[in-house]
Amino acid sequence: MSERSLLTVWRGSDAQAGRWESYEVPFEPGQSVLDGLRWIRINCDPSLAVRFSCINANACKECMIELDGETVYACTARLRSGEMKLAPLSNKTLVRDLVTEIAPPAERFKGQVK
Amino acid sequence: MSVEPMRAQADVLVIGSGAAGMYAAIEAARAGCSVLLADRSLIGRGGATVMAQMTVAVALGSETPDHWTHHYDDTLRAGRGLSNEALARLLCEQGPDCIRAMDEWGVGWARKDGRITQAMAPGHDRPRCVYVDFLSTGPAVSKTLRTVVNRTPGIRRAGDLCVVDLVRHGSAVTGAVALHLGSGAPVVINTKTTIVATGGLTRLYRRNSASANMGGDGYALALRAGAVLTDMEFVQFFPIGHLAPRLVGMDPIMWDPFRYKLGGRLLNNRGEEFTQTYGVVEDGKYVVTRDVGSYAIVKEVEAGRGSPHGGVYLSFQHCSERALRDAFGPVIDKLAANGIDLTQTPVEVAPIAHYHMGGIAVDDAMRTGVPGLFAAGEAVGGANGANRLSGNAVTEALVFGRQAGRSAAAHAARVNAVPDGGDNIRVTLDLLAADAPQSDLNTAELVQRLQATMQDDVGPLRTADKLARALETIDAMTRQLGDTPPGAGSFDMRRLDWLDLRNMLLVARAVTQSALARTETRGAQQREDFPQMSPQWAVNQVVSWRDGALAVSHGEAATKAAAS
Numbered sequence: 001m002s003e004r005s006l007l008t009v010w011r012g013s014d015a016q017a018g019r020w021e022s023y024e025v026p027f028e029p030g031q032s033v034l035d036g037l038r039w040i041r042i043n044c045d046p047s048l049a050v051r052f053s054c055i056n057a058n059a060c061k062e063c064m065i066e067l068d069g070e071t072v073y074a075c076t077a078r079l080r081s082g083e084m085k086l087a088p089l090s091n092k093t094l095v096r097d098l099v100t101e102i103a104p105p106a107e108r109f110k111g112q113v114k
Numbered sequence: 115m116s117v118e119p120m121r122a123q124a125d126v127l128v129i130g131s132g133a134a135g136m137y138a139a140i141e142a143a144r145a146g147c148s149v150l151l152a153d154r155s156l157i158g159r160g161g162a163t164v165m166a167q168m169t170v171a172v173a174l175g176s177e178t179p180d181h182w183t184h185h186y187d188d189t190l191r192a193g194r195g196l197s198n199e200a201l202a203r204l205l206c207e208q209g210p211d212c213i214r215a216m217d218e219w220g221v222g223w224a225r226k227d228g229r230i231t232q233a234m235a236p237g238h239d240r241p242r243c244v245y246v247d248f249l250s251t252g253p254a255v256s257k258t259l260r261t262v263v264n265r266t267p268g269i270r271r272a273g274d275l276c277v278v279d280l281v282r283h284g285s286a287v288t289g290a291v292a293l294h295l296g297s298g299a300p301v302v303i304n305t306k307t308t309i310v311a312t313g314g315l316t317r318l319y320r321r322n323s324a325s326a327n328m329g330g331d332g333y334a335l336a337l338r339a340g341a342v343l344t345d346m347e348f349v350q351f352f353p354i355g356h357l358a359p360r361l362v363g364m365d366p367i368m369w370d371p372f373r374y375k376l377g378g379r380l381l382n383n384r385g386e387e388f389t390q391t392y393g394v395v396e397d398g399k400y401v402v403t404r405d406v407g408s409y410a411i412v413k414e415v416e417a418g419r420g421s422p423h424g425g426v427y428l429s430f431q432h433c434s435e436r437a438l439r440d441a442f443g444p445v446i447d448k449l450a451a452n453g454i455d456l457t458q459t460p461v462e463v464a465p466i467a468h469y470h471m472g473g474i475a476v477d478d479a480m481r482t483g484v485p486g487l488f489a490a491g492e493a494v495g496g497a498n499g500a501n502r503l504s505g506n507a508v509t510e511a512l513v514f515g516r517q518a519g520r521s522a523a524a525h526a527a528r529v530n531a532v533p534d535g536g537d538n539i540r541v542t543l544d545l546l547a548a549d550a551p552q553s554d555l556n557t558a559e560l561v562q563r564l565q566a567t568m569q570d571d572v573g574p575l576r577t578a579d580k581l582a583r584a585l586e587t588i589d590a591m592t593r594q595l596g597d598t599p600p601g602a603g604s605f606d607m608r609r610l611d612w613l614d615l616r617n618m619l620l621v622a623r624a625v626t627q628s629a630l631a632r633t634e635t636r637g638a639q640q641r642e643d644f645p646q647m648s649p650q651w652a653v654n655q656v657v658s659w660r661d662g663a664l665a666v667s668h669g670e671a672a673t674k675a676a677a678s
Contacts, residue, residue, distance in 0.1 A: 013604055030360030030452070038558075041607065046558035049605045053160035053325040057365035059253060060159045060325065076363040095296055096605040106264075107157045109272035109294055111120030111301050 002026040005079045007036055009048065010087040015094045020085075021045075027079040032056070033086070034063055034074035037098070049097035050074065064089055065098050074098075119291075119300040119543060124150035124270070125526040126519075127290060127305040129277050129332065132161030133508060134491025134515035135311035136259035137212075141519025142309075143268035147526050150303065151269055152292065154276040155327050158260040161313045162324045162469075162492060163511060166252030168371035169235050169243035171505025172209040177232035177241040182206040184239055189506060192237050192403065193471075193499020194637040195652045196345065200478040201497035204517065205510050212512035213244060221258040222246050233374050235504040236403050243505040248443050249371055255508060275301065277331070278546065278613055280308060280339040281536035286485035287339050288533040291542040295610065298603045300546045302539055306526040307486050309518045310336055310474060314492040315349070315621050319467035320562075320569040323355055323367045329614050330621035332493040336474045337620065341482040343657040344495040344669055345472035346621075347628035348638045350502055351574045353407030354380070355466025357425040361452045366466055368445075369428055370504070373400035375441040380411075381427040381460065382419035388426070398432070405501050405637050408465040408574045415464070425464030430456040465574050469507055471498045471638060472628075475656060475669070480518035486525065490518035496654070500637025548598035550612075555600060557611030564591060564618060572626050577643045581630040588626065592619050620664075624657045627666050631655060 005025050012018030023044055025036040037050045053060035056075055063074040066087040074086075092100035101108070125147035128139045136158055139151040153160065173180040186206040190197050217223055217230070223244045224231045232241040246254040263269055274295040281289040287308050292301040312332030316322035333343055354373070356366040372378060377398045382388045387396060392410040394402045402410070411426050421427055430438065435457055438446050446456075454461065473495030480488045491511040498506060564587075571584035595616065601609035632655060634648040635641045656669030 028360060030362070032362045041558040042556070042562050043559070046556050046608050046611060047601065047606065049607050051155075051605075053155045053327055054165060054365075055326055056362060057165055058363040059164045059365065060155070062156055062159060078362070096603075099605045101296065103156055103273045107271040107273045108296070109120075109122075109152075109275050109301070111122045111294070 002028055003081045005036060005081060006083040007040065008083055008085045009040070009098065011048070011097050013094065013096045025079065031079050032075050033067060033072070033077040033079055033084070036079050037074060049095070049099045051099045051102070062102070064102065066090060117299050117547070119302045120294065122150060122301060122303045123305065123532045124148045124303070125306045125532070126150070126522045127152065127303055127308045128311055129290070129309065129335070130161060130311035130313060130491070130493070131157045132163035132311065132313055132491060133255055133259060133511035134493070134518070135309070136263050137512055137515030138309050138311055138490050138519035138522070139269050140259070140262055140266050141516045142523045143266045145520065145523030147268065147523045149269045150272060150305070151263065152272045152275040152277065154274070154295070156273045157271045158256050158263070160325045160327045162328060163508065164252045164256045165324055165365050166255065166508050167249045167365055167368055168245040168251050168374065169233060169505035170213065170245065170251060170508040171235065171238065171242050171503060172213045172244060172509055173206060173242060174210050174213060174230060174232065174244065176230045180240060180242060182209065185209070185242060188238050189498065189503050192501050192503040194501055194647070195499065196636070196654055197499035198496030201476070201494070204478050205497050205506060205513050208513045208516070209509045212509070212516060216255065216258060216512065219258050219262055221254050235374060236401055237503045238505070245371070248445050249368060251508065276610065276613065277335060279538060279542040280335050280487065282339055282538055283533055283536045285340065287487040288536055291539055291546070293546060293609070293613065295605050298606060300543055304532050304534060306529040306532055307488060307522040309488045309490055309522050310493050311490045311515065311518070312493050314470035314473070315625070316467040316470065318565065318568045318618055318622055318625070319573070320565040321355060321464070322467040323352055323365065324468070329618045331614065331617040332489070333473060333624070334617035334620045336482060336487065336489065337624070337657070337659045339487060340484045340659070341487060342475045342669070343473065343624055344475040344654050345499070346495070346624045346657050347632050347655065348471035348500050349467055349625065350404055350469040350471060350638050351408040351465035352468030353402070353404055353411055353465050354428055354463040355468070356461065357421070357464045358423040358462040359453065361454065363448060367468060369461070369463060372430065372442070376430055376433050376437065379429045379432070381429055382414050383421055383427070384419060388414050388419070403501065404504070405640070409640055411465055412574050421462040423462050425462045427460040428463045429460035431458070431460065433457065469502055471495065471500065471502055479521040480514060481521060488518045488522050490514040500639060545598065549602055550596060550598040550600045553600045555594070555596070557600070557608045557615060560591060560594065560615055561611055561618070564615070564622060568622055572622070572629060575640050575642050576629055577641065578630060581626055584626045585623065585630070588619055588623050595619065623664055627664060628655050628657060631666050
């Protein structure tokens with residue numbers, strides 16, 4: 001039998017004017033928080049923004065978020081029963097939902113506006 | 115609402131920052147070019163390179179005497195008669211040089227008594243694969259190249275930049291139109307030359323071993339810009355991808371290096387070794403090649419002899435705790451954190467989409483035939499024919515990346531000024547300015563359905579019926595996708611999914627049509643309705659885009675021309 005986790009996720013593009021949304025996510029023990037976020041995108045809301053590339057290997061290091069106030073990789077943190085609160089990194093500039101500006105300044109695109 | 119596009123210029127645009135893209139950028143910048151290195155994710159962290167676990171095949175001869183021609187012979191044998199000989203030769207001949215350059219840059223190849231260690235891998239006639247312990251080859255290669263990129267003058271790096279279309283100017287490519295994910299703004303990039311280094315297409319499959327950004331976008335970009343794709347039917351399934359129990363923080367292809375170092379036994383649910391039924395006696399050693407391994411596992415499962423999650427067992431129960439620790443050190447602790455003790459229980463494994471032999475057709479200077487457009491790395495098709503030898507992917511990324519950088523720089527030197535404008539810029543900007551009214555389209559769910567179709571109907575074992583059904587599904591999904599993307603603004607994942615699906619559906623069709631046309635079994639193309647390899651099919655297929663439709667044809671002439 002699968003268990004259920006209540007993921008409460010910070011949503012919005014403005015750090016001052018966001019909102020919390022909760023999703024009930026089924027899971028098998030051992031599954032990751034990123035598995036849960038991908039499940040939400042497929043089954044509830046595809047607009048949920050989360051940065052990830054390698055999905056499972058903890059190789060790309062892109063999926064850093066705050067889980068109950070602690071910085072974690074969503075791909076290695078595990079889902080558990082009960083509520084889990086997911087927020088964007090508080091020490092980085094917010095882009096949208098769980099996505100923050102984590103690239104070093106020299107790796108950010110700077111084009112000219114014509 | 116239309117947003118004014120941002121602008122950028124460079125001599126060379128490199129799309130994708132895996133090993134191929136980074137090496138190309140370094141080489142072009144060293145030749146004096148201004149380079150824009152763009153990636154849809156972070157620079158040098160996504161793609162397939164960072165996921166590489168262990169083997170990099172190269173005729174260094176540090177373990178036993180070797181010569182590139184031996185590596186070349188093995189590569190052609192694995193390719194089942196379809197390798198582009200010029201590309202295979204380039205890979206094998208220049209591999210040692212690139213591996214030594216990486217060594218000088220401090221990648222840290224594993225050594226014993228001062229000599230670089232070379233491991234034996236299936237399909238090779240001698241120990242030939244260098245690696246970085248423990249299971250750190252990909253991260254080490256990525257990090258080393260990132261460091262060199264950072265200190266090379268002339269390279270600008272741009273993450274979160276998703277290229278939507280290449281810009282055509284007459285018959286030539288003169289840049290790209292991209293979506294800047296962070297701001298949601300369109301970007302027009304004018305360049306003298308463009309290198310596609312976007313990797314393969316494994317994201318098309320439900321079970322895959324590469325990053326979420328490998329959906330074949332470079333193939334679609336090149337195809338729409340007039341380039342030709344080759345060998346698209348040949349998707350390599352890695353036979354022993356991790357299946358169960360759930361394992362996080364590790365790459366699913368990690369059992370490959372375990373088998374290199376420790377052998378291991380593949381067992382069905384009766385506890386019996388089974389590869390001998392399919393013509394390969396393993397006897398505790400790792401000798402089964404990837405095409406035969408995938409076939410054997412799928413057939414065992416079909417015969418009701420599979421494991422609970424639909425794969426087979428891989429056992430290292432013959433190994434002592436000491437032997438495991440000596441071979442893999444901290445990895446054993448990671449396994450323990452996932453509740454896995456290899457001395458006690460086997461794991462479940464099953465085929466997983468791992469690599470694409472096909473890709474953009476190029477000559478041995480990495481030229482696509484479209485002026486100004488080059489390709490590098492896994493995005494290139496042909497070197498590995500119908501089946502890739504283990505260890506050739508990173509070597510190919512390095513060698514082809516370096517070659518593409520050199521060729522693009524030479525081409526750029528002959529172009530006087532960075533061209534302005536282009537034939538299709540307005541069309542792509544209009545696409546990005548649009549907001550589809552059908553905002554209820556669940557793009558993430560559509561990606562998942564496409565992955566299921568490709569896995570089930572265009573997977574390791576194929577039939578005409580399954581392939582025809584897949585084409586119908588792809589048609590229906592293409593209609594459902596519509597002509598305009600949903601969403602807007604910063605980091606809109608629906609918009610990104612939509613742009614990805616536009617490419618993924620086109621590439622899925624190219625794979626499926628090519629697989630349907632090839633009525634034989636060869637290497638990674640396993641047709642259950644045509645189980646034999648057929649001499650008249652010793653020919654490459656090419657895919658082109660003509661008047662809004664895909665055309666699959668025989669491409670022997672093109673391959674031979676490139677080889678001469």
